Amino acid sequence: MKGFLERLQNGGNIVTAEGYLWELQRRGFTQFGSFLPEVVLERPSAVRNLHEEFALAGSDVIQAYTYYAHREQLKRQGLEDNIEKLNRDALKMAREVANEHGKLMAGGLSNTPLYKPDDPKSHEIIAEMFKEQVEWAVEEGADFMIGETFNCFGEACLALEAIKKHGKGVPAVITLTAYFPDRTTDDVPFTEACKRLEELGADVVGINCARGPDIMLPLVKEIKAVCKGPVAALPVPYRTTSKQKTFQSLTDPKTGKKVYPENLDSVRCNLSDIRDFATAAKDAGIQYVGLCCGNAPDLTRELALVYGRNPPAAKYCTDHSKSFVFGDDTEHYGEEMLKLRKFMTGE
Numbered sequence: 001m002k003g004f005l006e007r008l009q010n011g012g013n014i015v016t017a018e019g020y021l022w023e024l025q026r027r028g029f030t031q032f033g034s035f036l037p038e039v040v041l042e043r044p045s046a047v048r049n050l051h052e053e054f055a056l057a058g059s060d061v062i063q064a065y066t067y068y069a070h071r072e073q074l075k076r077q078g079l080e081d082n083i084e085k086l087n088r089d090a091l092k093m094a095r096e097v098a099n100e101h102g103k104l105m106a107g108g109l110s111n112t113p114l115y116k117p118d119d120p121k122s123h124e125i126i127a128e129m130f131k132e133q134v135e136w137a138v139e140e141g142a143d144f145m146i147g148e149t150f151n152c153f154g155e156a157c158l159a160l161e162a163i164k165k166h167g168k169g170v171p172a173v174i175t176l177t178a179y180f181p182d183r184t185t186d187d188v189p190f191t192e193a194c195k196r197l198e199e200l201g202a203d204v205v206g207i208n209c210a211r212g213p214d215i216m217l218p219l220v221k222e223i224k225a226v227c228k229g230p231v232a233a234l235p236v237p238y239r240t241t242s243k244q245k246t247f248q249s250l251t252d253p254k255t256g257k258k259v260y261p262e263n264l265d266s267v268r269c270n271l272s273d274i275r276d277f278a279t280a281a282k283d284a285g286i287q288y289v290g291l292c293c294g295n296a297p298d299l300t301r302e303l304a305l306v307y308g309r310n311p312p313a314a315k316y317c318t319d320h321s322k323s324f325v326f327g328d329d330t331e332h333y334g335e336e337m338l339k340l341r342k343f344m345t346g347e
């Protein structure tokens with residue numbers, strides 16, 4: 001099996017499924033608000049199933065579900081005593097599924113509420129939190145580390161430093177999150193932030209979460225223009241617009257009310273949207289592609305297909321020609337089926 005860096009050589013690409021928190025919420029196992037991954041301890045089979053579904057859909061990566069499993073978030077919710085077990089269990093499970101399906105396994109670091117640009121003490125605390133997560137990930141066999149959803153350039157640098165210092169040489173993917181402005185909340189333009197992260201040794205840099213495909217891609221193209229190495233794009237599959245650039249700002253077309261977090265289904269991207277995004281990203285030379293919050297196996301499958309994979313789930317791609325109402329042999333069933341079609345479509 002090709003390693004992480006090997007896959008990216010000569011313009012190669014990696015398709016990755018993120019969005020565990022959101023999809024597990026939809027299935028009844030995580031909570032909007034606390035955003036905790038306690039499902040790893042309480043119902044591990046739910047996490048394992050989703051890993052397998054993403055593997056069958058064509059993701060090259062099984063990302064351990066340790067999002068927000070850092071010490072601060074678990075402490076806030078009274079789960080600090082379980083931190084090591086939760087992280088290790090999640091990593092072990094991801095490693096097992098990755099091995100079964102010939103995939104890469106990724107550990108992860110994510111943003112914290114603690115980072116203050118001018119407070120070195122906060123940097124020290126975060127560095128310690130990242131250190132233990134990197135060490136657990138490496139001990140459990142991660143092929144690479146993802147540091148993601150950083151709104152501050154400074155905190156992204158701490159994540160990269162932790163991976164470089166404690167990661168025993170595992171590659172690092174660092175993705176920042178772009179909200180409304182095209183700059184981090186510590187006021188670094190994303191183009192510059194990504195360039196600097198690359199210079200500091202990140203193997204892949206780019207953007208994940210918050211923005212939908214149409215709004216994220218132009219920014220990622222700008223980043224690609226200033227970076228030398230592979231660039232990442234992992235939008236949320238929601239129809240964000242130039243006026244509502246983030247999924248936190250989207251409103252329901254019917255009611256006009258904000259839909260984040262629990263009513264986002266009314267503005268979700270469909271399969272065609274994702275195929276269009278994947279095609280545009282591939283044409284733009286985006287080498288590390290995926291979907292974030294809102295992702296599901298069917299959307300990952302579309303992405304994987306456009307990026308040239310032929311996953312087992314491809315056999316279930318839509319084939320309307322097989323329908324006895326809309327298909328090729330509808331006329332075989334005579335007038336009744338043609339009438340039924342007219343009743344269905346109103347045509």
Ligand SMILES: [Zn+2]
Binds near residue numbers: 208292293
């Ligand atoms: Zn996300």
